Amino acid sequence: MTAAPETPRAATMRARARWAVGSHGSARVAGAERRDRRSLRTLLWAVPPLAVLTAIFLVPLAETVWQSVSTTSGAFAGFGTWSQALSSAALGRAVGTTLWIALLTTCGCVLVGTFLAVGLSFVPFSGSRVAVRLLEAVVSFPSFIIPLAFGILYGRAGVLNSALAGLPGSPHVDFVNDLPGVVFAEIAYFTPFVVRPLLAVFGQIPRELLDVSGSLGAGPLMTLRRVILPDARPALAASAGLVFLLAMNEFGIIMFTGAKNVVTLPMLVYTKSIVTFDLPSAAVVACAQLALSLAVYGLYRALVRRLSGGSRAAA
Amino acid sequence: MPLAAVRCPDAGEFDDGRPPAVELRGVSVRYPGASAGSRPALADLSLRVDPGETVALLGPSGSGKSTALKAVAGFEQPSEGRVLLAGRDVTRRPPAERGIGVVVQQYALFPHLRVADNVAYGLRARRLPRAQVRARVGEMLEMVGMEEHARKLPRELSGGQQQRIAIARALAIRPDVLLLDEPLSALDARMRQDMVEELARLRRELPDVAMLYVTHDQSEALALADRIGVMRDGRLVDLGTAHELYHRPRHAFTASFLGGANLLDGVLEAPGAARGRTTHDDASSPELTVRLDAGGSVSARIGDPASDAGASGGRVTVAVRPHALRMLPAGRDANEAAGSASGLRGTVVSVQWRGTGHRLRVALGGTDRGSAGRAVAVxxxxxxxxxxxxxxxxxxxxRGEAVIVPRDETIGGLRVPAAPVRPAAGATA
Amino acid sequence: MLLHSPSTRTAVKAALIAVLALLLGVPLLAVVLAAFAGSWNGVWPSDPTFAHLADALSADNLASISVSLQTAFIASIVAVAVGAWAALAARSAGGRAAKAIDAAFHLPAAVPSVVVGLGLLAAFSRPPLTLNGTATIVVIAQTTLVLAFSYSTVAGAAEVLDPALEQVAGSLGAGSLRVLLTVRLPLLLPSIGAALGLAFALCMGELGATIMVYPASWRTLPVSIFALADRGSLFLAAADTLVLIASTVAVLALIARLRGRTTVR
Structure with missing residues (x-):
């Protein structure tokens, strides 16, 4: 199995791509023909992977957009579903919740991640290497392990509550199945995405820089603020952008938390399509989510390009 | 390994009654994680630097000279011993409270700060008023001749310019002590020469600042330092003025590292002549005859009269610098011609043109052509x-250029033993 | 080196350890302990038991494990093959074409898994290609989701590949296919191995798109774990999660060993 079967649309696009490349080649003068043929051949090499991408990713996305404006039989149905969905409060609320959770998660990850990275880099302790390895491993664990653990530990019938029940006044914690639970779980899971790039940056800072800063009279806080953090700013901005995007798109953690009143866009897509089988509405929500995600992703790419390009140009 | 008995013992009191600017008392540094039995990075170093004095620590890499500097700056914590600045014990104080200017090998300029902000860094850490900071930065940049580069970032400057900024930054805080850790090693040869002159000028402009200058380059040490400490394997093996160390090395290592002397092993003849005559004057030092293992004999002075090198029949080493060796016209009586050596026969194994003259390598004691590594430099x-x-x-x-030093089998390199060098450690009695 | 005062250093170290423990240590430990807990009504679990683990390895669950492994295997291999191909094509194309390929293959990382799942449902629920209700659609879903990571891992390595090596190979008379097989691929092998490991691990834990498209006959382990957790069987879910992580780590170790053997040093 080398490629997924092509849809007719993908085949058309591939043919169109071939045609575009071909006409481009023939427009050149004869002297450049050989070089052109070679560049044509290298471009042709890109066609098979692009065809696969089109078939399994771009076409389904296009179909989703189409579904939001079509009937179940495949005919154009107008923008009724759109106006209906856009006027409903649910979509607006979901957008707000999604962005709010992503923002809280990003802030939490940046704070915790910066603290961990600075500590692990500059105040090493005997277990710090194990901690770094663990942080790296967690990224490849399934995301739902954190909400699962939160449920066991802090859930209504969890360890913490049964321990607290024995205390006078029987205090009670109940945050897991609500927004704080989601945010804490996402912070725990996404923090390594901030720590890892920061560790790489901090590993590059020569020790002499910190020593000299100290000998010039700077205390640890001034050294942190004036020497360490300025160096980490591009990496920090990039990883914050990545965490925001991942948190916006996160589904497994919210699903596992079982927070019924935390309805983000992915959750809304899931309920509309799988639970209530309202596929056109689900498609509208998916389009909204898609637009939002792509916008954030575009900003993230631009940010990364500017930060890395800026430092490279200045270097 | 011979202990460093300091040649000019630091007097406790000084003329003007001021305490030394820097004083190390028995400082050892052992890096964390180093095994207990291993050699410490710095062992039992005692050293004083007076206000206005420049002391160079000279030694090969790994000799502990940089570690000594880091202990003074507070970058490394001594495992034993004490560090005093102007009589104040700062052993447990952080670098920020020591008020020392430090210039390191790779300059360590803050890459994201402009030149002026780099220089202002220490002043801002002291929360000086803005106007005062600006005035002081201007003053420092003028001193190092970098006024027009104030708005540049460090990466826009050449190595020598970065070095000037690093010095300006270190001096901006008006330190009483300036530490320089191999400050010129990242520069090319010509730039280094310019900077040595520049540093000598600064030296004159700052008569009260004590300097500790760490380097592996003897010419920098000779040009800049009032006194030179020679370091090896974490220990101070010799300490004295440049003149003393150059002309009367009391250790084979000093002789070979400072001036690249040839080390010729031999046995002392006419023992006892030196006894009781411990004058420091070169001219009146007695000449003793040493029978060399490689054949022939040399008359030489004893480097350090206090050492026991002059013992009867002692196995000693004669240190002779390459420029003190002469090629004698064949057939003439060697003793008459050069006066202080006879029978030093050898074979030329290489001839090298070095611009100012030729350097030969001569394998002594026969026609052993394959022993270029054991040949003397002439x-x-x-x-x-x-x-x-x-x-x-x-x-x-x-005459007068051969110096007797205690034999130390642990030094490789330029020595000419009768037998191949044994990689013996601690073989000295 | 940053903190010289021993008391501050101790305080910061304590805070570090506390944050690490709260963030990762305690949750991971809790899952492990819960997997072996008969009951957990105090601070520590009681009645240690292997019953949950035995349950997790029962025939029903073994089927889920096998489904997960198969899906992740095929999806990650396809994704890495396509991603590596695209990365190499982008590198040899250069210029604007490379930028376009780069942007296209990074795109799946930006799209939420649920939307990818919905898209597949929309595209493959009717002729000409009805994949809805088959295992294939699950494989496609996971392939799509890890394609971007596979691409960027290999592309990152290809970018820092010294072009002089290829030029030298070419100057020695090697054709482009030979250069590909004898120079580029061997040099990229470590990154391809890394991409394979990452893709496999991500596939094993994938829930969002899978839950949208999976048929009852092809239920992956995360879906089973979700069903358990949803029902409140947290200890069983924890045991299943342990099994999931264990099998992932085992495969990753295998990939690492193969990489170690093939890497040129």
């Missing part, structure tokens, strides 16, 4: 006749 005088490789030659020593 610098010919500018217009001397140049022999060819393979020629048999007779060498003489300029």
């Amino acid at each position: 610098d010919l005088e500018p217009f001397a006749a140049v022999p060819a490789v393979g020629d048999a030659v007779v060498l003489g020593v300029v």
Whole structure:
């Protein structure tokens, strides 16, 4: 199995791509023909992977957009579903919740991640290497392990509550199945995405820089603020952008938390399509989510390009 | 390994009653994680630097000289001993509270701060008023001749310019002590020469600042330092003025590291003549005769009269610098010609043109052509006749230039033993 | 080196350890302990038991494990093959074409898994290609989701590949296919191995798109774990999660060993 079967649309696009490349080649003068043929051949090499991408990713996305404006039989149905969905409060609320959770998660990850990275880099302790390895491993664990653990530990019938029940006044914690639970779980899971790039940056800072800063009279806080953090700013901005995007798109953690009143866009897509089988509405929500995600992703790419390009140009 | 008995013991009191600017008392540094039995990075260093004095720590890499500097700056915590600045014990104080100017090898300029902000860094850490900071930065940049580069970022400057900024930054906080850790090693040869002159000028402009200058380059140490400490394997092996160390090394390592002396092993003849005559004057030092293991004999002075090198029949080493060796015309009586050596016969194994003259390598004691590594280096005088490789030659020593030092088998390199060098450690009795 | 005062250093170290423990240590430990807990009504679990683990390895669950492994295997291999191909094509194309390929293959990382799942449902629920209800659609879903990571891992390595090596190979008379097989691929092998490991691990834990498209006959382990957790069987879910992580780590170790053997040093 080398490629997924092509849809007719993908085949058309591939043919169109071939045609575009071909006409481009023939427009050149004869002297450049050989070089052109070679560049044509290298471009042709890109066609098979692009065809696969089109078939399994771009076409389904296009179909989703189409579904939001079509009937179940495949005919154009107008923008009724759109106006209906856009006027409903649910979509607006979901957008707000999604962005709010992503923002809280990003802030939490940046704070915790910066603290961990600075500590692990500059105040090493005997277990710090194990901690770094663990942080790296967690990224490849399934995301739902954190909400699962939160449920066991802090859930209504969890360890913490049964321990607290024995205390006078029987205090009670109940945050897991609500927004704080989601945010804490996402912070725990996404923090390594901030720590890892920061560790790489901090590993590059020569020790002499910190020593000299100290000998010039700077205390640890001034050294942190004036020497360490300025160096980490591009990496920090990039990883914050990545965490925001991942948190916006996160589904497994919210699903596992079982927070019924935390309805983000992915959750809304899931309920509309799988639970209530309202596929056109689900498609509208998916389009909204898609637009939002792509916008954030575009900003993230631009940010990364500017930060890395800026430092490279200045270097 | 011989202990460093300091040649000029630091007096406790000084003329003007001021305490030394820097004082190390028995400082050892052992890096965390190093095994207990291993050699410490710095062992039992005692050293004083007076206000206005420049002391250079000279030694090969890994000799502990940089560690000594880091202990003074507070970058490393001594495992034993105490560090005093102007009589105040700062052993447990962080670098920020020591008020020392530090210039390191790679300059360590803050890459994201402009030149002026780099220089202002220490002043801002002291929360000086803005106007005062600006005035002081201007003053410092003017001192190092970098006024027009104030708005540049460090990466826009050349190595030498970065070095000037690093010095300006260190001096901006008006330190009483300036530490320089191999400050010129990242520069090319010409730039280094310019900077040595520049540093000598700064030296004159800052008569009260004590400097500790760490380097592996003897010419920098000779040019800048009032006193030089020679370091090896974490220990201070010799300490004295440049003149003392150069002309009367009391250790084979000092002789070979400072001036690249040839080390010729031999046995002392006419023992006892030196006893009771411990004058520091070169001219009146007694000449003793040493029978060399490689054949022939040399008359030489004892480097440090206090050492026991002059013991009867002692196995000693004679240190002779390459420029003090002469090639004698064949057939003439060696003793008459050079006065202080006889029978130093050898074979030329290589001839190297070095611009100012020729350097020969001569394998002593026979025709052993494969022993270039054990050959002595000879610098010919500018217009001397140049022999060819393979020629048999007779060498003489300029009178007064051969110095007897205790034998130390642990030094490789330029020595000429009778037998191949044994990689013996701690073989000295 | 940053903190010189021993008391501050101790305080910061304590805070570090506390944050690490709260963030990762305690949750991971809790899952492990819960997997072996008969009951957990105090601070520590009681009645240690292997019953949950035995349950997790029962026939029903073994089927889920096998489904997960198969899906992740095929999806990650396809994704890495396509991603590596695209990365190499982008590198040899250069210029604007490379930028376009780069942007296209990074795109799946930006799209939420649920939307990818919905898209597949929309595209493959009717002729000409009805994949809805088959295992294939699950494989496609996971392939799509890890394609971007596979691409960027290999592309990152290809970018820092010294072009002089290829030029030298070319100057020695090697054709482009030979250069590909004898120079580029061997040099990229470590990154391809890394991409394979990452893709496999991500596939094993994938829930969002899978839950949208999976048929009852092809239920992956995360879906089973979700069903358990949803029902409140947290200890069983924890045991299943342990099994999931264990099998992932085992495969990753295998990939690492193969990489170690093939890497040129």
